[in-house]
Amino acid sequence: xxxxxxxYNFWNxxxxxxxxxxxxxxxxxxxxxxxxxxxxxxxxxxxxxxxFSNGGDMxxxxxxxxNDVFRAIAPVAGSMMEEIYNTCNSLLSSSHVPVLxxxxxxxxxxxxxxxxxxxxxxxxxxxxxxxxxxxVENNGCLNYEHFIMPNTDPNDGSHIINHxxxxxxxxxEVWLYExxxxxxxxxxxxxxxDINTSEEIWSFFSQYT
Numbered sequence: 001x002x003x004x005x006x007x008y009n010f011w012n013x014x015x016x017x018x019x020x021x022x023x024x025x026x027x028x029x030x031x032x033x034x035x036x037x038x039x040x041x042x043x044x045x046x047x048x049x050x051x052f053s054n055g056g057d058m059x060x061x062x063x064x065x066x067n068d069v070f071r072a073i074a075p076v077a078g079s080m081m082e083e084i085y086n087t088c089n090s091l092l093s094s095s096h097v098p099v100l101x102x103x104x105x106x107x108x109x110x111x112x113x114x115x116x117x118x119x120x121x122x123x124x125x126x127x128x129x130x131x132x133x134x135x136v137e138n139n140g141c142l143n144y145e146h147f148i149m150p151n152t153d154p155n156d157g158s159h160i161i162n163h164x165x166x167x168x169x170x171x172x173e174v175w176l177y178e179x180x181x182x183x184x185x186x187x188x189x190x191x192x193x194d195i196n197t198s199e200e201i202w203s204f205f206s207q208y209t
Contacts, residue, residue, distance in 0.1 A: 001025060001054075011051070011058035014081050016123040026061060030069045048205045050074040052186055053110060056101075057081060060131070063097045064088035072098035072172075072208050074201040077110045077184050080131040082124035088134070096139045096172035100204040102197055103128045104158070104182025132163070132176045139172040141165035149177075153193035158182045160194055175204060 001011045002023050012018060012025045029049070037044050049070045051059045056078020063073045064084055078101065080088070105112050111120070114127035126134075149160040158181030165174040177187075177200070185191025188198070 011054050011061075013054065013057040013061050014083050014123060016118065016121060025058060026065045029058075029062060030066045033069050043209075044069075046071060046209045048072050048074070048208075050076065050201050051078065052076045053078065053184065056110070057084075057125075060084060063099065063135075064091050067092060067095040067097050070097075072100075072205055074100040074102070074204055076102045076186055076197060076201075077104065077107055079110050079114065079125040079128070080134065082116065082126065085126050085131070085134065089138070092138060096169045097135065098139070098168075098172045098174070098204070098208055099132070099135045100175040100177070100201060101128065101132060102177040102179065102187060102200070104179040104185060104191065106181060107184045109184040128176070128178075132165075132174060135174045136165045136168075139165075139168040139170075139174055141168040141172075141174055143167040149194060151194055156191065156193045158192040158194075160187070160192060171207075173207070 001009045004010050012021050012023045033047050036042050047070055049059050049062050056075030059073040059075040060080045061084050062070050112128050114125050116124045118124045144165050146161055146163045149162050151159045158179055161178040163176040179192050182192045186197050188196040
């Protein structure tokens with residue numbers, strides 16, 4: 001992303017301290033996808049998006065506002081900002097976007113329970129489960145299962161529960177990897193070591209190629 005007024009690179013998802021930032025990252029990333037498809041022959045039906053933290057928030061924004069470009073999303077430690085959440089239904093129309101969210105229960109940056117009172121100064125955002133429930137309802141998922149994934153590294157102080165919502169419209173499943181004891185991490189790189197997040201994300205996306 002571009003640099004903000006404090007010199008930090010960011011994606012413009014509407015944080016309170018970015019109110020004066022006018023950069024259109026939805027337009028930029030959509031144009032970038034279009035360019036790469038045209039330049040290198042990438043499949044416009046198999047374009048996906050993932051991101052960590054601010055990039056996870058951006059993933060949700062793209063699912064709402066550019067679902068004609070991005071087939072599925074996999075935010076890690078992401079959240080749905082209040083304004084994005086409140087306007088998403090009207091933007092989705094009849095679109096059903098598969099979602100995989102990976103999120104630590106003890107995340108101290110993007111809080112599991114959200115921050116609707118904006119106590120931390122980012123702006124109001126919904127809790128992890130509330131965000132997942134939004135997509136479960138939008139995608140018309142009828143069934144649910146959960147299971148504990150293999151705790152292959154008992155020394156990392158965490159384990160993962162896979163919550164899977166399926167039998168959805170257009171097979172647009174919604175998955176939540178709840179990292180119990182996990183923080184603001186990309187599992188496999190830091191924090192939880194039971195999974196390789198990048199491989200899990202590609203496995204999820206591969207269902208939709």
